Amino acid sequence: MKKIIIFLTMSFIGSSMLIAQEVVFITKADVLSKVSDSNLSIKISNEDFNQAKADFRQSNAVFLPSITASHTGMATTNPLMAFGSKLNQEILTQNDFNPALLNDPSQIENFATRLEIKQPLINIDGFYQRKAAKSKMEAMFFKKERTAEYLELEVEKAYMQLQLAYRGVEVLEKALEAAMANKKLADDRFNQGYLQRADVLNIEVRVTEVKNQLQTAKSNVKNASNYLSFLMNDDAYTIYKPTDSLLVFGVSTINKRVSENRSDIKAMGLVSEAYQANYKADKMAFLPRLNAFGSYELYDDEIFQADAKGYLFGAQLSWDIFQGSKRIAKSQKSRAEFEKSKLEYSQYVSQSNLELNKANRMLTDAQNKLDLTALALKQSEESLRIFTNRFKEGLEKTSDLLMAETKYAQKQLEYYQIIFEYNYAHAYLKFLTKE
Numbered sequence: 109m110k111k112i113i114i115f116l117t118m119s120f121i122g123s124s125m126l127i128a129q130e131v132v133f134i135t136k137a138d139v140l141s142k143v144s145d146s147n148l149s150i151k152i153s154n155e156d157f158n159q160a161k162a163d164f165r166q167s168n169a170v171f172l173p174s175i176t177a178s179h180t181g182m183a184t185t186n187p188l189m190a191f192g193s194k195l196n197q198e199i200l201t202q203n204d205f206n207p208a209l210l211n212d213p214s215q216i217e218n219f220a221t222r223l224e225i226k227q228p229l230i231n232i233d234g235f236y237q238r239k240a241a242k243s244k245m246e247a248m249f250f251k252k253e254r255t256a257e258y259l260e261l262e263v264e265k266a267y268m269q270l271q272l273a274y275r276g277v278e279v280l281e282k283a284l285e286a287a288m289a290n291k292k293l294a295d296d297r298f299n300q301g302y303l304q305r306a307d308v309l310n311i312e313v314r315v316t317e318v319k320n321q322l323q324t325a326k327s328n329v330k331n332a333s334n335y336l337s338f339l340m341n342d343d344a345y346t347i348y349k350p351t352d353s354l355l356v357f358g359v360s361t362i363n364k365r366v367s368e369n370r371s372d373i374k375a376m377g378l379v380s381e382a383y384q385a386n387y388k389a390d391k392m393a394f395l396p397r398l399n400a401f402g403s404y405e406l407y408d409d410e411i412f413q414a415d416a417k418g419y420l421f422g423a424q425l426s427w428d429i430f431q432g433s434k435r436i437a438k439s440q441k442s443r444a445e446f447e448k449s450k451l452e453y454s455q456y457v458s459q460s461n462l463e464l465n466k467a468n469r470m471l472t473d474a475q476n477k478l479d480l481t482a483l484a485l486k487q488s489e490e491s492l493r494i495f496t497n498r499f500k501e502g503l504e505k506t507s508d509l510l511m512a513e514t515k516y517a518q519k520q521l522e523y524y525q526i527i528f529e530y531n532y533a534h535a536y537l538k539f540l541t542k543e
Contacts, residue, residue, distance in 0.1 A: 142342070237389045284322055
């Protein structure tokens with residue numbers, strides 16, 4: 109019994125906290141600012157760009173030298189190694205040419221410090237690989253831009269959903285107020301003997317329905333607020349309220365075609381260029397490479413000493429003539445990837461134009477529905493006014509009044525839903541035609 113009481117007490121406290129949760133007013137500009145700073149998708153796209161940028165920086169190796177330093181210590185009785193170590197240390201004497209010592213030398217220690225430099229001179233395939241890395245980096249930059257543009261559209265949608273949810277709450281609160289007023293009137297008339305109990309019960313059912321709808325509308329407010337919190341990467345999940353109401357967007361000029369300068373289309377084009385550069389790099393791998401090299405060496409029989417030194421430098425022209433058809437197959441694969449990327453680019457542009465045509469029709473349909481719904485809303489409002497007045501005078505049935513109430517609330521909700529659809533179609537069309 110004690111556990112049950114504790115559980116009920118904690119449940120009551122939790123419910124009270126939920127009911128008393130603070131509502132925070134927020135503007136769309138605030139949401140856009142917070143999304144730009146904190147959204148995880150934007151941060152992920154930034155890291156994708158940084159990764160591509162680092163890959164491009166790695167391609168600097170086609171121009172810049174590689175430098176390595178090492179210090180090696182060893183002990184040996186190997187005749188060749190022992191003789192060479194003495195020679196490097198510059199301690200070779202006439203006695204070391206004794207055949208007995210040459211064939212069976214004593215153990216000798218050798219410590220070598222080496223600084224080695226390799227400088228690429230002509231690596232044509234490397235130049236094209238660098239070009240591919242640059243195209244990929246630029247593609248990721250435009251992809252990052254498109255991600256930000258998409259999230260801007262998503263903020264527009266989410267903010268309008270929050271506005272729509274509050275509009276629904278307003279409509280249903282007024283509907284509940286009207287239903288309660290009619291219930292009071294019905295109760296009075298029932299007590300006076302002018303109405304039957306069934307009519308009162310019908311109005312009570314209507315009140316209950318509106319209360320349930322109002323609770324659902326309030327849940328929609330919380331759902332819309334939570335989605336805004338997700339977009340802003342805010343774990344507090346605050347209940348937000350927009351500072352402005354859901355209204356029809358002002359008419360503005362929108363391009364009627366998809367621009368090739370749109371960031372995602374430019375990204376697709378740069379990806380295709382990267383595949384083309386990789387294909388050329390694989391073809392250039394059949395050509396010889398020219399690289400320079402050099403080293404500076406220090407030798408001694410004690411660690412970290414340098415009694416003897418020497419250097420060497422030179423250049424190497426290398427040519428991998430045949431690698432068991434590996435390079436041929438790799439070149440064929442990169443060519444197929446390049447051709448595929450061109451087809452994907454054409455398909456993406458075609459699909460974007462298809463989406464644009466659908467969006468234009470969606471905007472036109474929403475405009476037509478908006479005009480018709482606005483007219484229907486006025487008619488249902490006037491009809492409800494007439495039915496209410498006649499009901500007060502006892503000239504209308506309860507069922508007719510309830511139908512008029514229900515229809516008016518439905519038309520209000522439908523009207524605001526159409527405003528949302530029209531505004532979203534307008535925003536989506538701008539998103540598709542952005543340059």
